[in-house]
Amino acid sequence: MGTLAAFFNRSNDFIPTAAEPAVQGHAQGHKAQRQQTAAVRDAYQLRALPNDDVYFYCKRIDNSRLVRQADPAAKGQCWSAIGATCAVAAILGGMMAPKAATVLAGYKVQQLKQERAGLIEERKALEVEEARVLSPANMGVLASRHDLKSPGSKQIVHLQPHGDSAVASVMTPNRLPSR
Amino acid sequence: MDEAVARVKADRRLTWLIAILLCWGAAILAKLVSTQIFHHAKYVADARRQQERKITLPAVRGNIYDRNGHPLAMSVSADSVSVNPLQVPDLSVAAELLAINLKGVNQEEIYEKMRWQAENHKGFLVIKKHITPAESERLHSLPVNWIDFANETSREYPNGEIAAHVLGGVYQQEKGVAGIEKAMDPVLEGKPGMLSMLTDVKRRGIDERVEVPAQPGTSLTLTIDERIQFVAEREIQEAVIKYHSRNGTVVVMDPYTGEILALANYPTYDPNIGPKEGDNPMARFNCGVQVPFEPGSVFKVITLSAALETTTLRPETMIPTGNGALSLPGRVVHDTHAHGTISMQEVLEQSSNIGAILIGARVGREKMYEYVRKFGFGQQSGVPLAAESKGLLRKLDHWGTTSLASVSMGQEISATSIQLARAASVIANGGMLVKPKLVYKRGDKLEPTEAPVRILKPETAITMRQMMEGVVLRGTGRHCCKLEGYTSGGKTGSAQIFDTATKHYTHSYNASFMGFAPVTNPQLVVMVTLNGTVGEAGFGGPSAGPVFNKVITEALRIRDVPRDIPDAPEAPQLIQAKAEKPEPMDEDDVSIAGLSDGASIIEEDPDANPLVTNAVLTGPRVPDLRGKTVREVVQQSSEANLPVLIEGSGIARQQSPRPGAILPEGSKIKVVFRR
Numbered sequence: 114m115g116t117l118a119a120f121f122n123r124s125n126d127f128i129p130t131a132a133e134p135a136v137q138g139h140a141q142g143h144k145a146q147r148q149q150t151a152a153v154r155d156a157y158q159l160r161a162l163p164n165d166d167v168y169f170y171c172k173r174i175d176n177s178r179l180v181r182q183a184d185p186a187a188k189g190q191c192w193s194a195i196g197a198t199c200a201v202a203a204i205l206g207g208m209m210a211p212k213a214a215t216v217l218a219g220y221k222v223q224q225l226k227q228e229r230a231g232l233i234e235e236r237k238a239l240e241v242e243e244a245r246v247l248s249p250a251n252m253g254v255l256a257s258r259h260d261l262k263s264p265g266s267k268q269i270v271h272l273q274p275h276g277d278s279a280v281a282s283v284m285t286p287n288r289l290p291s292r
Numbered sequence: 293m294d295e296a297v298a299r300v301k302a303d304r305r306l307t308w309l310i311a312i313l314l315c316w317g318a319a320i321l322a323k324l325v326s327t328q329i330f331h332h333a334k335y336v337a338d339a340r341r342q343q344e345r346k347i348t349l350p351a352v353r354g355n356i357y358d359r360n361g362h363p364l365a366m367s368v369s370a371d372s373v374s375v376n377p378l379q380v381p382d383l384s385v386a387a388e389l390l391a392i393n394l395k396g397v398n399q400e401e402i403y404e405k406m407r408w409q410a411e412n413h414k415g416f417l418v419i420k421k422h423i424t425p426a427e428s429e430r431l432h433s434l435p436v437n438w439i440d441f442a443n444e445t446s447r448e449y450p451n452g453e454i455a456a457h458v459l460g461g462v463y464q465q466e467k468g469v470a471g472i473e474k475a476m477d478p479v480l481e482g483k484p485g486m487l488s489m490l491t492d493v494k495r496r497g498i499d500e501r502v503e504v505p506a507q508p509g510t511s512l513t514l515t516i517d518e519r520i521q522f523v524a525e526r527e528i529q530e531a532v533i534k535y536h537s538r539n540g541t542v543v544v545m546d547p548y549t550g551e552i553l554a555l556a557n558y559p560t561y562d563p564n565i566g567p568k569e570g571d572n573p574m575a576r577f578n579c580g581v582q583v584p585f586e587p588g589s590v591f592k593v594i595t596l597s598a599a600l601e602t603t604t605l606r607p608e609t610m611i612p613t614g615n616g617a618l619s620l621p622g623r624v625v626h627d628t629h630a631h632g633t634i635s636m637q638e639v640l641e642q643s644s645n646i647g648a649i650l651i652g653a654r655v656g657r658e659k660m661y662e663y664v665r666k667f668g669f670g671q672q673s674g675v676p677l678a679a680e681s682k683g684l685l686r687k688l689d690h691w692g693t694t695s696l697a698s699v700s701m702g703q704e705i706s707a708t709s710i711q712l713a714r715a716a717s718v719i720a721n722g723g724m725l726v727k728p729k730l731v732y733k734r735g736d737k738l739e740p741t742e743a744p745v746r747i748l749k750p751e752t753a754i755t756m757r758q759m760m761e762g763v764v765l766r767g768t769g770r771h772c773c774k775l776e777g778y779t780s781g782g783k784t785g786s787a788q789i790f791d792t793a794t795k796h797y798t799h800s801y802n803a804s805f806m807g808f809a810p811v812t813n814p815q816l817v818v819m820v821t822l823n824g825t826v827g828e829a830g831f832g833g834p835s836a837g838p839v840f841n842k843v844i845t846e847a848l849r850i851r852d853v854p855r856d857i858p859d860a861p862e863a864p865q866l867i868q869a870k871a872e873k874p875e876p877m878d879e880d881d882v883s884i885a886g887l888s889d890g891a892s893i894i895e896e897d898p899d900a901n902p903l904v905t906n907a908v909l910t911g912p913r914v915p916d917l918r919g920k921t922v923r924e925v926v927q928q929s930s931e932a933n934l935p936v937l938i939e940g941s942g943i944a945r946q947q948s949p950r951p952g953a954i955l956p957e958g959s960k961i962k963v964v965f966r967r
Contacts, residue, residue: 215499216498219490219497219498219499220496220497220498222499223489223496223497223498223500234368234369235425237366237367237368237369238368238369238425240363240366241363241366241368241448241450242450244362244363244366244450244451245450245451247362248450248451248452248454248518248522249451249454249518249519249521249522249523250451250452250453250454250522253522253526263846263849264849265776265777266775266776266777266778266845266848266849266855267776267777267855269849269855271852271854271855
């Protein structure tokens with residue numbers, strides 16, 4: 114069995130220790146066997162993996178009758194752990210939420226700005242279209258189609274004199290618009 | 293021993309492992325320190341470059357409005373369409389799609405262009421610039437990826453040809469190319485700004501920061517009234533076609549402020565459409581401002597004004613024009629017919645060349661030159677339009693022996709229509725030279741009006757007004773320049789065009805008419821020019837006069853100027869004659885009616901008041917009370933035994949009936965005083 118310990122302790126250097134009394138006798142038998150085997154081993158034969166022939170005895174332990182001792186502090190620790198986790202999560206969430214909300218709001222704001230710019234352009238286009246429709250040339254065409262004509266000067270009655278336009282006088286310098 | 297050696301080896305290996313791990317950690321730490329501290333600025337800049345987009349904020353070009361706020365030029369966003377022929381799977385299908393969805397795109401032409409580009413491995417072909425929103429929407433809905441759209445701005449002139457020469461136009465990049473667009477380009481164009489936008493991995497905007505705010509161009513409100521402009525363009529077009537002239541110009545101006553209400557030229561063009569091969573190049577010239585011409589007889593107004601100012605000549609002074617021919621050194625000047633000895637007023641009314649020469653001779657070279665300069669000839673008027681001509685006025689020391697005679701009747705001098713309109717404004721406003729004004733507002737700020745300069749005495753200007761009224765009532769403008777409901781004054785001009793090739797005057801004319809209305813308080817000045825008319829029908833009176841009549845009548849209506857000729861009741865005989873012969877009243881009768889404004893009700897029933905005729909024709913004349921104080925008015929009216937109704941205080945500003953009218957029995961003279 115190739116364990117890390119076995120890797121650092123090569124099979125050739127294997128020396129039983131005091132900490133391994135249970136397997137010592139068994140290992141001595143095996144050593145003698147390996148020495149015999151080595152004697153007859155072909156010089157070109159591949160060497161076995163270290164401790165390839167070492168087997169451990171596994172004792173079966175029955176824990177079915179063991180009962181966990183009641184720990185009155187465990188429940189509290191558990192809850193405090195849960196609480197702490199939740200608190201950390203809440204703090205982190207609280208710290209992150211505004212940032213996330215800002216990003217989401219940023220998307221929304223950008224979208225609304227684009228929409229606004231589009232609407233402004235649309236309005237401009239409509240204003241141009243309106244001006245085109247209301248242009249004197251177009252109105253003239255429509256008027257002639259409906260047999261409408263500009264009124265003659267005799268058809269217009271001015272109820273009130275038209276301010277300065279009714280004044281016939283020489284313009285004096287102080288009436289003139291100044292710079 | 294073996295165990296100890298093994299442990300030492302194991303320890304050594306562990307030490308190496310830890311050392312490697314430590315080196316690795318140190319390397320990471322070093323890199324972090326380098327990144328976060330030493331190269332902080334660089335990485336921040338890199339990150340910004342990656343996450344931020346620099347967007348140029350376009351400066352929207354200012355709009356142009358007429359004086360009533362109607363848009364004449366606007367900038368709108370428009371897509372331009374291009375394709376990459378190398379990516380187009382099927383050129384014929386693509387050409388068909390484009391031709392169907394874009395107006396004015398020829399399928400075969402586009403197909404050939406795309407094919408040529410594809411064969412020559414060229415990947416960019418502009419299909420159409422500035423497409424309409426509907427076209428853009430249709431193309432965007434197509435499920436293809438080889439159409440590219442570029443968002444640009446397009447200059448729109450919604451009125452088409454109206455005021456084209458005033459507005460001018462722009463190049464592709466919205467740079468002014470002519471007219472007010474060019475002259476006021478720095479004001480209209482504005483300055484672009486810069487926006488920094490934080491973007492996500494898909495380059496979608498999250499946040500933005502305006503680094504340099506865009507300064508949109510300032511909108512301009514012109515003094516042009518698009519309704520008057522339309523009428524002027526309509527009438528000049530009709531006249532140019534009717535009299536087969538090369539081009540024509542109409543200028544409508546407010547004589548007091550110099551505001552140009554209309555500046556129309558024909559032929560004209562649509563500023564929405566760029567110049568094309570085969571277009572009439574004359575159409576793009578603003579003849580009223582850029583092309584001077586010999587003014588001819590309209591210039592006699594300046595000659596006579598100078599005479600009134602500098603000599604003892606009066607309108608009634610008799611001028612011996614002889615038998616209609618005057619010999620000058622090297623030339624003989626003719627009148628249309630022999631006038632004999634006529635008054636100075638009749639010189640203007642009959643447009644006598646000989647009379648004008650004789651009057652000019654009385655003025656003298658120096659004074660004539662001085663007054664011609666004072667009236668603004670030989671210098672730019674200052675109207676904010678590109679390439680304004682200053683006309684041609686030779687310096688005094690370059691005048692020949694007959695130059696004074698020539699200038700007196702409007703030859704050897706050239707002037708633009710705008711200069712002549714400005715000169716007419718001097719007469720109309722009482723002697724002040726105004727600077728033509730085309731920009732009424734910049735944004736919301738009123739453009740200041742330059743103070744005018746007095747160049748004529750008020751009495752001279754008023755005398756000239758009356759003399760010019762005589763031209764319309766009795767002179768060369770009597771047939772077509774009298775207005776219905778308004779008094780008007782003016783001067784016709786028919787200047788023979790000088791042929792520079794043959795060095796002779798031809799029988800082609802610069803027909804012109806400059807006039808104003810109403811005479812008592814002129815509200816509008818109109819200058820009409822037709823270049824290249826032929827024959828007597830092409831003289832100024834018959835050809836330019838009707839244009840003046842129609843344009844100023846409409847303009848007075850639009851400007852809401854009240855009539856100054858009240859409706860006179862017709863005599864029973866006239867009404868009867870009218871019933872028998874449904875023709876318009878003779879022009880002479882109209883002028884008589886114009887002078888008698890005793891009643892202001894149109895009398896249509898001949899039996900209603902048979903004595904009205906007598907009431908109109910007999911009775912005391914209303915004196916001129918304007919400019920007088922209340923005391924003076926009361927004194928004068930009591931002396932003349934005329935009942936007066938006084939309103940207000942201060943100086944008499946307005947009176948009804950007008951001076952000179954016959955006061956009907958039982959009526960009172962209403963005088964309005966203001967301070």
